[in-house]
Amino acid sequence: MSGLIDVVVPVDQSEGSTGRVLRWLHAPGDHVQQDTPLVEIETDKVTVEVAAPESGELAEVLLAEGADAPPGAVLAQLRLSAAAGTVRDDSRRDLLSPAVRRLLAEHDLDPAAIRGSGRDGRITRADVESHIGRLGRPPAAVAAPPPASPAAGRRVPHSPMRRRIAEHMALSVATAPHVTAVFAADLSAVIAHRAAHQAGYAERGAKLTLTAYFVAASVRALQAVPQVNSSFHADALELHPHCNVGVGTALGNEGLIVPVIHGAEALDLFGIASRLTALTAAARDGRLAPEDVRGGTFTISNHGVSGSLIAAPVIINQPQVAILGVGKTEKRVVVREIDGQDALLIRPMCYITLTIDHRALDGFQANGFLTQLVQVLESWPASAE
Numbered sequence: 001m002s003g004l005i006d007v008v009v010p011v012d013q014s015e016g017s018t019g020r021v022l023r024w025l026h027a028p029g030d031h032v033q034q035d036t037p038l039v040e041i042e043t044d045k046v047t048v049e050v051a052a053p054e055s056g057e058l059a060e061v062l063l064a065e066g067a068d069a070p071p072g073a074v075l076a077q078l079r080l081s082a083a084a085g086t087v088r089d090d091s092r093r094d095l096l097s098p099a100v101r102r103l104l105a106e107h108d109l110d111p112a113a114i115r116g117s118g119r120d121g122r123i124t125r126a127d128v129e130s131h132i133g134r135l136g137r138p139p140a141a142v143a144a145p146p147p148a149s150p151a152a153g154r155r156v157p158h159s160p161m162r163r164r165i166a167e168h169m170a171l172s173v174a175t176a177p178h179v180t181a182v183f184a185a186d187l188s189a190v191i192a193h194r195a196a197h198q199a200g201y202a203e204r205g206a207k208l209t210l211t212a213y214f215v216a217a218s219v220r221a222l223q224a225v226p227q228v229n230s231s232f233h234a235d236a237l238e239l240h241p242h243c244n245v246g247v248g249t250a251l252g253n254e255g256l257i258v259p260v261i262h263g264a265e266a267l268d269l270f271g272i273a274s275r276l277t278a279l280t281a282a283a284r285d286g287r288l289a290p291e292d293v294r295g296g297t298f299t300i301s302n303h304g305v306s307g308s309l310i311a312a313p314v315i316i317n318q319p320q321v322a323i324l325g326v327g328k329t330e331k332r333v334v335v336r337e338i339d340g341q342d343a344l345l346i347r348p349m350c351y352i353t354l355t356i357d358h359r360a361l362d363g364f365q366a367n368g369f370l371t372q373l374v375q376v377l378e379s380w381p382a383s384a385e
Contacts, residue, residue: 011071018070019043056080176357178313183370189380212273217376225369231319232360246296249283260296304328313355321360325353
């Protein structure tokens with residue numbers, strides 16, 4: 001006789017926080033194979049899939065889409081198959097989300113013709129759209145939404161990520177006195193190096209962005225001023241042995257997430273660029289694993305990519321004690337001394353800020369860190385790879 005087993009929210013993937021049921025990938029009555037994704041859970045940091053623990057029939061869904069899903073909660077019940085033959089062998093179809101299935105149906109596409117870039121070869125919406133683009137087909141028409149009533153606003157419920165961001169930011173500001181130091185950096189050397197090596201990096205599968213240089217320079221500065229690479233405790237300042245650098249990554253209206261380059265001090269520029277390329281792509285495709293956002297010791301917010309010159313203070317990612325803000329790079333007129341004479345030159349400049357937790361750090365450490373950071377950026381060797 002077939003038995004029932006529970007499908008539960010994994011405790012190790014949720015980091016103790018309550019998630020939300022994002023979408024069910026199967027309906028009651030569907031036969032699924034072991035390890036087939038059943039449901040997507042959105043936590044405050046990443047979206048994780050919960051797979052079928054055994055092969056069988058999805059008997060009952062206990063938590064509907066949109067419901068809170070705390071660690072260990074029972075999501076559904078699975079009826080074990082009396083015989084293995086009752087489970088259909090359609091694993092590739094099982095990997096498709098409802099949105100992907102609709103897009104495939106709209107364009108009459110065979111999923112077997114599309115290579116999936118998602119976890120375990122899963123086909124994502126971006127994969128289907130790229131395939132459609134290669135076929136030269138126009139995108140499916142989207143009906144225009146009805147005009148909003150001017151008398152009342154539309155309420156958009158906060159996602160678990162947005163709620164967690166709000167809580168984390170408010171707690172950080174309430175806990176730590178924020179102080180911001182501002183320096184300016186001439187990126188002439190960095191831009192020249194990038195122009196000489198960008199194509200070569202791309203051939204090896206890595207995007208050489210300016211952010212990669214800021215990560216590399218931050219590592220040098222953290223090693224010179226180790227107090228910045230620390231966590232504040234009531235009785236001590238914990239200095240971390242490794243430079244685990246988080247990079248704020250915008251997710252549009254969904255908020256932002258901070259994937260972490262672990263052990264960045266052991267990586268050269270290409271290693272940093274490669275890791276950054278992979279993490280950024282995973283973040284924007286919803287493929288980050290929980291370990292990709294854990295263990296950061298220092299954070300960089302490259303807010304300049306969206307156009308801002310200075311942001312202050314950039315809120316510290318607790319329990320870290322500092323966060324680097326990088327503004328937009330633009331050409332400015334600067335004064336330089338050449339052969340003992342002042343000269344007006346045009347240089348690619350950007351403002352760099354370090355916001356510190358004033359309980360842990362003072363201006364001495366902040367300015368020392370920024371001085372070292374700017375020195376590394378402005379003297380970047382043209383021969384370095």
